[in-house]
Amino acid sequence: MNNRQAFFNFFIEDKYEAGIVLLGTEVKSIRDGKLSFNDAFCFFDKNELWLRGLYIAEYSHGTVNNHIAVHDRKLLLQKRELRKLQAKLKDKGLTIIPLRVFFNDKNLVKVEIGLAKGKKLHDKRETIKQRDVERELKRYKP
Numbered sequence: 001m002n003n004r005q006a007f008f009n010f011f012i013e014d015k016y017e018a019g020i021v022l023l024g025t026e027v028k029s030i031r032d033g034k035l036s037f038n039d040a041f042c043f044f045d046k047n048e049l050w051l052r053g054l055y056i057a058e059y060s061h062g063t064v065n066n067h068i069a070v071h072d073r074k075l076l077l078q079k080r081e082l083r084k085l086q087a088k089l090k091d092k093g094l095t096i097i098p099l100r101v102f103f104n105d106k107n108l109v110k111v112e113i114g115l116a117k118g119k120k121l122h123d124k125r126e127t128i129k130q131r132d133v134e135r136e137l138k139r140y141k142p
Helices: 004-009 024-031 079-089 121-140
Strands: 010-020 041-045 048-052 073-076 094-103 109-118
Touching: 004 010, 004 094, 004 109, 004 121, 010 079, 010 094, 041 079, 048 079, 079 094, 079 109
Parallel strands: none
Antiparallel strands: 010 073, 010 109, 041 048, 041 094, 048 073, 094 109
């Protein structure tokens, strides 16, 4: 699952691959594709990286042990990567956002996060123009 809105609203400066702490029903719901990135972002709390606002729908076959759809989830990175991210976050205007959620070759759920800087309105317009030009070029190529 990709966060398409992130690439439209932000310049992605750096990407990291992080593990995520999930419950069993959350993993099953992700496999079904019931995931939304609306307003999701990452933040630091006591030198740990957390993901807030990621919506994972409740599992349809879940029982009383079903998970809560939106809650803070811990991201797993190495200490040196966490320190590096914290140092970069002190720069003005930078934030950490989730870019995509995927299963790696060991069938573990991973989150690709990006260190991002917000785009201004004129930058967004430029992105739209560039996308339209690429679409036109693809249309006319045999």
